[in-house]
Amino acid sequence: MSVVASSPAAGRRPAPRSRLQRFLTSSIGLKLIMAFSGVFLSLFALGHMLGNLQAYQGAEALDAYGALLHKEPALLWGVRLGLLGLVGMHIFAYLALTRRNNTARPKGYRQRKWRESSYASRSMTLTGPLLLAFIVYHILHLTTGTVHPDYEEGAVYHNLVTGLGGVNGLIYIAAMAMLAFHLWHGVWSMMLTLGLPEGRYGSLGRTVATIFTILVTVGFATVPLAVLTGVLHL
Amino acid sequence: MAGHGEEKLLNLTLNVWRQRNRGDAGRFETYKDEARDISTDMSFLEMLDVVNERLIKSGREPIAFDHDCREGICGQCGVVVNGSPHGPRKATTACQLHMRSFQDGDSLTIEPWRASAFPVVKDLMVDRSAFDRIVAAGGYISVRTGNAPEANNIPVPKYDADLSMDAAACIGCGACVAACPNASAMLFVAAKAEHLNLLPQGAPEKDSRVLAMIDQADGEGFGNCTNHGECEAVCPKEISMAFIARLNRDYLKASLKRPRASAAAGGAG
Numbered sequence: 262m263s264v265v266a267s268s269p270a271a272g273r274r275p276a277p278r279s280r281l282q283r284f285l286t287s288s289i290g291l292k293l294i295m296a297f298s299g300v301f302l303s304l305f306a307l308g309h310m311l312g313n314l315q316a317y318q319g320a321e322a323l324d325a326y327g328a329l330l331h332k333e334p335a336l337l338w339g340v341r342l343g344l345l346g347l348v349g350m351h352i353f354a355y356l357a358l359t360r361r362n363n364t365a366r367p368k369g370y371r372q373r374k375w376r377e378s379s380y381a382s383r384s385m386t387l388t389g390p391l392l393l394a395f396i397v398y399h400i401l402h403l404t405t406g407t408v409h410p411d412y413e414e415g416a417v418y419h420n421l422v423t424g425l426g427g428v429n430g431l432i433y434i435a436a437m438a439m440l441a442f443h444l445w446h447g448v449w450s451m452m453l454t455l456g457l458p459e460g461r462y463g464s465l466g467r468t469v470a471t472i473f474t475i476l477v478t479v480g481f482a483t484v485p486l487a488v489l490t491g492v493l494h495l
Numbered sequence: 496m497a498g499h500g501e502e503k504l505l506n507l508t509l510n511v512w513r514q515r516n517r518g519d520a521g522r523f524e525t526y527k528d529e530a531r532d533i534s535t536d537m538s539f540l541e542m543l544d545v546v547n548e549r550l551i552k553s554g555r556e557p558i559a560f561d562h563d564c565r566e567g568i569c570g571q572c573g574v575v576v577n578g579s580p581h582g583p584r585k586a587t588t589a590c591q592l593h594m595r596s597f598q599d600g601d602s603l604t605i606e607p608w609r610a611s612a613f614p615v616v617k618d619l620m621v622d623r624s625a626f627d628r629i630v631a632a633g634g635y636i637s638v639r640t641g642n643a644p645e646a647n648n649i650p651v652p653k654y655d656a657d658l659s660m661d662a663a664a665c666i667g668c669g670a671c672v673a674a675c676p677n678a679s680a681m682l683f684v685a686a687k688a689e690h691l692n693l694l695p696q697g698a699p700e701k702d703s704r705v706l707a708m709i710d711q712a713d714g715e716g717f718g719n720c721t722n723h724g725e726c727e728a729v730c731p732k733e734i735s736m737a738f739i740a741r742l743n744r745d746y747l748k749a750s751l752k753r754p755r756a757s758a759a760a761g762g763a764g
């Protein structure tokens with residue numbers, strides 16, 4: 262396999278570390294962290310999307326749902342901290358993996374032909390940080406109201422309808438397009454990483470990822486679209 | 496030997512990566528006169544041989560490239576042709592690629608595998624000894640030598656045997672690393688670990704094997720797999736990335752288990 266006599270393997274192997282240390286720094290360990298947090302973030306997105314659909318039942322239903330979520334502060338904050346932890350794990354793994362990938366090929370090719378990778382897979386390192394920016398904006402917009410033009414505490418339906426018109430609605434829809442890319446590769450990749458032997462396109466995992474992505478992102482995107490088109494109004 | 500259809504002659508333009516040694520910065524050089532009248536019946540490496548003869552005749556340094564068997568089984572050859580490791584044909588090593596895959600007037604950019612773990616030795620030759628070290632770290636089974644045991648002593652389910660053989664088809668050429676956007680060696684590691692993990696003879700050392708091989712691959716400076724799938728698309732032996740998923744699963748299992756007192760492989764029995 263090689264043309265040069267090999268130097269002893271031990272020379273380049275990392276020194277023995279504790280199990281946790283090894284897991285937190287190894288390529289597959291980091292990938293598993295990414296996948297594990299990804300599973301829960303995807304499920305959160307699904308649940309959040311389903312919750313949002315209550316906007317179509319009118320102001321009362323949606324506001325009641327909002328009140329329900331805020332009923333138990335301990336539970337609310339538990340979930341918030343959990344989500345923060347998951348996002349933190351996802352970002353930690355992303356930074357560690359990307360840092361190493363950036364040094365693994367110092368000199369690139371003059372010419373490159375892609376065969377099986379997708380726009381989605383190659384843009385993960387871009388859609389990830391963009392989604393983070395969206396989430397920050399989104400929390401300041403609809404949770405704290407900091408950047409909302411007409412925020413009323415507890416009036417979720419009012420905040421949606423007054424907040425998602427115009428440019429803001431378009432930002433939300435653009436973010437959902439980004440989410441679609443991120444989820445389509447992410448959900449499939451997550452299954453592989455968690456050990457489901459998945460093959461090329463057309464496999465069960467691809468189908469699951471495609472259906473999940475369409476369901477979540479289209480479901481989300483209908484709400485700003487409905488505000489923009491006047492279907493949802495005060 | 497006659498190829499499919501009639502032999503034709505091609506005039507090509509080659510842009511070839513030339514690098515004197517590891518320290519040299521390297522650059523592309525263009526060959527046009529040297530790449531005239533190339534028979535479509537030649538293999539890609541024979542084409543390079545012809546170009547080299549012409550370079551030598553005009554007193555210039557021939558292009559260094561790796562090769563050995565020239566029949567697609569040793570894994571020694573491999574260059575990136577127009578952005579594709581081993582060239583444009585599926586499931587084909589550079590030595591088995593024929594010039595009939597190209598058109599008259601084509602311009603071919605020929606580059607070495609590019610990865611920090613595969614330093615260029617000269618021109619199109621890279622040092623792939625990192626692969627040897629990964630195999631040395633765990634890609635073996637510890638058995639006593641001696642007479643070969645009776646083949647049917649240990650029953651192996653047909654399905655497992657077939658799957659193991661699919662992984663064992665890896666010739667270690669490194670095209671997976673070359674193709675991977677992250678320069679990850681995961682398909683190679685998966686093939687070299689899983690063809691053993693799948694068999695009863697390899698199962699006892701499964702945990703220490705996957706941990707040691709991944710440690711070694713990480714230490715060599717390969718990137719991390721993010722499931723792009725470019726590796727399986729260019730693999731001349733069409734090894735599926737499903738083996739990467741198996742490796743991931745085995746790694747997770749090994750990480751969750753309590754390490755044994757004697758972690759070192761070997762000394763079994």
Ligand code: HEM
Pocket residue numbers: 306309313327330341344396399400403404417421433434437440481482484485
């Ligand atoms: C069109 C798409 C979306 C709409 C209309 C929407 C709507 C909302 C609303 C109204 C709230 C406030 C809930 C409340 O005050 O009780 C909220 C909170 C939140 N949303 Fe979204 N959302 C969308 C997409 C997303 C996406 C894609 C993510 C992340 C993947 C996300 C993550 C969050 C988070 C983390 C919170 C804060 C939860 C909290 O701690 O209270 N949202 N969203």
Ligand code: FES
Pocket residue numbers: 561562563564565566567568569570571572573588589590591
């Ligand atoms: S030279 Fe042996 S595989 Fe190409």
